[in-house]
Amino acid sequence: MPVIIEALGLVFQPYVLIVIIASAAFGMFVGSIPGLTATMATALLVPITFFMDPVPAIAAIVTATGMAIFAGDIPGALLRMPGTPASAAYVEDAYAMTRKGRSQEALGAALVFSSIGGIFGTIVLMTASPILAEVALKFSSFEYFWLVVLGLSCAIFVSPGAVSKGLIALLIGLFAATVGIDNPAGQPRYTFGNVELLAGVQFIPAMIGLFAVSEVLRAVVNRDSPRPPIPENLGGGIFRDQWRNLRRYPVQVLRGSALGTAIGALPGAGADIAAWISYAVSKRFSREKEKFGTGHVEGLVEAGASNNAAVSGAWIPALVFGIPGDSITAIVIGVLYIKGINPGPTVFINDPQLIYAVFIVFLLANVIMLPLGWIAIKAAGTVLSVPSKVLMPIILLFCIVGSFAINNTPFGVVLMLIFGVLGFLMDENDIPIAPAILGLVLGPMLEQNFITSMIKADGSFLAFFERPIAAGLGLFTIAIWCIPLIIWAIGRARRTV
Amino acid sequence: MFLGLLLVAAAIGIWISAQSFSRLPNQSYGSETMPLALSGVAMLLGVFMIVRSVMTGTALPRATLPEWAETPGAMVALLVTLALIVGYIVLSGRIGFVPVAIGLVTILMLVMQVRWWMALPLAVVATIVVQQAFARLLLVPLPRSGFLSFLW
Numbered sequence: 001m002p003v004i005i006e007a008l009g010l011v012f013q014p015y016v017l018i019v020i021i022a023s024a025a026f027g028m029f030v031g032s033i034p035g036l037t038a039t040m041a042t043a044l045l046v047p048i049t050f051f052m053d054p055v056p057a058i059a060a061i062v063t064a065t066g067m068a069i070f071a072g073d074i075p076g077a078l079l080r081m082p083g084t085p086a087s088a089a090y091v092e093d094a095y096a097m098t099r100k101g102r103s104q105e106a107l108g109a110a111l112v113f114s115s116i117g118g119i120f121g122t123i124v125l126m127t128a129s130p131i132l133a134e135v136a137l138k139f140s141s142f143e144y145f146w147l148v149v150l151g152l153s154c155a156i157f158v159s160p161g162a163v164s165k166g167l168i169a170l171l172i173g174l175f176a177a178t179v180g181i182d183n184p185a186g187q188p189r190y191t192f193g194n195v196e197l198l199a200g201v202q203f204i205p206a207m208i209g210l211f212a213v214s215e216v217l218r219a220v221v222n223r224d225s226p227r228p229p230i231p232e233n234l235g236g237g238i239f240r241d242q243w244r245n246l247r248r249y250p251v252q253v254l255r256g257s258a259l260g261t262a263i264g265a266l267p268g269a270g271a272d273i274a275a276w277i278s279y280a281v282s283k284r285f286s287r288e289k290e291k292f293g294t295g296h297v298e299g300l301v302e303a304g305a306s307n308n309a310a311v312s313g314a315w316i317p318a319l320v321f322g323i324p325g326d327s328i329t330a331i332v333i334g335v336l337y338i339k340g341i342n343p344g345p346t347v348f349i350n351d352p353q354l355i356y357a358v359f360i361v362f363l364l365a366n367v368i369m370l371p372l373g374w375i376a377i378k379a380a381g382t383v384l385s386v387p388s389k390v391l392m393p394i395i396l397l398f399c400i401v402g403s404f405a406i407n408n409t410p411f412g413v414v415l416m417l418i419f420g421v422l423g424f425l426m427d428e429n430d431i432p433i434a435p436a437i438l439g440l441v442l443g444p445m446l447e448q449n450f451i452t453s454m455i456k457a458d459g460s461f462l463a464f465f466e467r468p469i470a471a472g473l474g475l476f477t478i479a480i481w482c483i484p485l486i487i488w489a490i491g492r493a494r495r496t497v
Numbered sequence: 498m499f500l501g502l503l504l505v506a507a508a509i510g511i512w513i514s515a516q517s518f519s520r521l522p523n524q525s526y527g528s529e530t531m532p533l534a535l536s537g538v539a540m541l542l543g544v545f546m547i548v549r550s551v552m553t554g555t556a557l558p559r560a561t562l563p564e565w566a567e568t569p570g571a572m573v574a575l576l577v578t579l580a581l582i583v584g585y586i587v588l589s590g591r592i593g594f595v596p597v598a599i600g601l602v603t604i605l606m607l608v609m610q611v612r613w614w615m616a617l618p619l620a621v622v623a624t625i626v627v628q629q630a631f632a633r634l635l636l637v638p639l640p641r642s643g644f645l646s647f648l649w
Binding site: 450 | 500586
């Protein structure tokens with residue numbers, strides 16, 4: 001108990017609270033601009049944290065990260081331009097809600113359930129870190145392989161339209177992920193002698209191109225028949241609707257938060273896979289499956305809770321074993337080392353007040369998200385009142401600068417242009433875009449875990465089912481693919497009879 | 498049918514290109530494994546789509562233009578937009594971010610049928626706001642213009 005009081009004393013100081021509010025505003029700003037990510041917000045904060053004590057330094061990073069992940073939903077819902085790959089999972093539903101005049105409900109759901117998911121993840125982090133970390137470390141390449149295949153399968157099956165077109169989109173993403181030198185033999189693939197392609201296709205410029213630039217191009221070719229004005233706030237409210245959603249979807253909130261925390265705790269997995277799997281699970285068990293993708297809030301509630309829960313979950317292996325769960329915790333571990341704190345089991349013994357202070361900061365960050373998110377949503381709502389013919393050129397400017405900012409080279413803009421044209425052509429042919437993004441993000445992880453597993457198993461596919469968790473994940477994934485085929489075959493047989 | 502044929506062609510292309518990639522020493526796997534696997538899936542999917550088209554009697558569709566292409570000027574507007582992005586890539590390093598961005602936004606607004614006396618001031622304000630946010634606040638090294646370096 002004295003440790004907790006000491007931790008409270010470390011957090012509730014005017015300086016720390018000001019740092020939390022300032023980082024929250026910064027995270028909100030960075031996350032709401034397409035192209036700027038939570039990782040970038042964290043990286044930009046690192047030089048500033050050099051001048052801070054450990055608690056405000058960690059508080060700045062934790063707050064900015066959580067806020068940026070939520071803020072990624074704002075351009076997704078208003079403009080169909082997800083700020084992060086995690087937001088891409090439910091962008092179609094969020095944007096469809098905006099088109100129906102329910103943008104405040106959509107963004108309110110993203111905000112409130114992000115906060116709930118984050119708080120859930122923090123409570124798990126506080127109470128069950130060591131147990132979850134033990135389980136997470138039992139994951140070998142076999143389990144990771146199936147987890148990635150499961151995430152990719154979910155992306156195909158939750159996409160609107162035919163499965164074959166979802167699969168084409170996924171193949172495009174996976175093929176783009178093969179570009180570069182980062183492969184098992186370290187041999188340049190599809191780089192055509194270009195030095196910048198050696199590092200592979202950066203997914204942020206690709207995502208900006210596929211979602212945002214394709215939308216700009218569509219607006220340009222349809223300039224004579226602009227989209228009808230979007231009715232705003234048809235009797236909805238940012239918070240009022242969420243109480244109703246919470247009472248209507250309690251299981252979904254709990255399931256999304258739990259799944260998000262568990263997936264986040266796996267080193268290297270993170271919020272992207274969590275959001276996709278949760279969205280697919282939500283659709284699978286929903287009583288209103290047909291409404292998904294048309295502006296239905298259920299998937300947004302579950303996946304929104306899941307991706308922020310994963311952010312907290314990623315801290316479990318980071319704090320317990322010093323193993324980063326994602327790129328953000330990798331940066332945080334570096335900051336902790338600079339501050340003379342060694343993450344791992346000993347930190348719980350040597351600096352328990354610091355660990356409790358981090359937990360309190362997590363809770364504070366997820367609570368402060370609500371009022372600041374409310375302000376951001378209110379401010380962002382004015383975007384909808386700007387005519388498309390004025391908005392689109394300015395969005396293109398943001399896209400260009402966001403793509404440039406990833407590596408500070410014009411090559412990001414080149415990638416954005418190529419993927420913009422590709423996204424436009426995909427849209428014209430009713431090929432969904434989202435699976436391509438997930439393929440690009442998870443392609444390297446799929447390849448690495450597949451080849452590692454095959455080498456370990458000496459080429460035997462049976463080894464993929466020999467470990468209990470791998471077998472469970474594998475059978476579940478195969479069932480996802482086979483059940484629709486079996487249902488289709490039975491239906492066909494009945495019709496023939 | 499068309500997409501199926503395209504997939505089969507892509508699968509063959511990837512398969513041929515993968516032949517030049519190497520394996521890990523003393524292993525059956527390497528840089529070629531993933532492209533070969535993708536080639537296999539693309540081939541299966543392509544053949545499935547072709548067979549399904551043949552079985553359902555869907556012939557190879559005639560080349561048709563999308564609906565928007567029949568609107569006068571739509572194709573030109575599309576090409577101008579793409580040219581503007583290419584222009585930014587080529588010119589921003591030489592002339593600097595601010596003048597090229599103002600030109601890009603102004604011309605694109607004109608393409609979108611915004612009046613010039615609105616387009617120009619909007620482009621200037623938007624460019625300065627973006628430049629200040631990214632270059633000053635987020636320290637992104639946007640290409641500078643000699644005569645506008647006071648903005649940085």
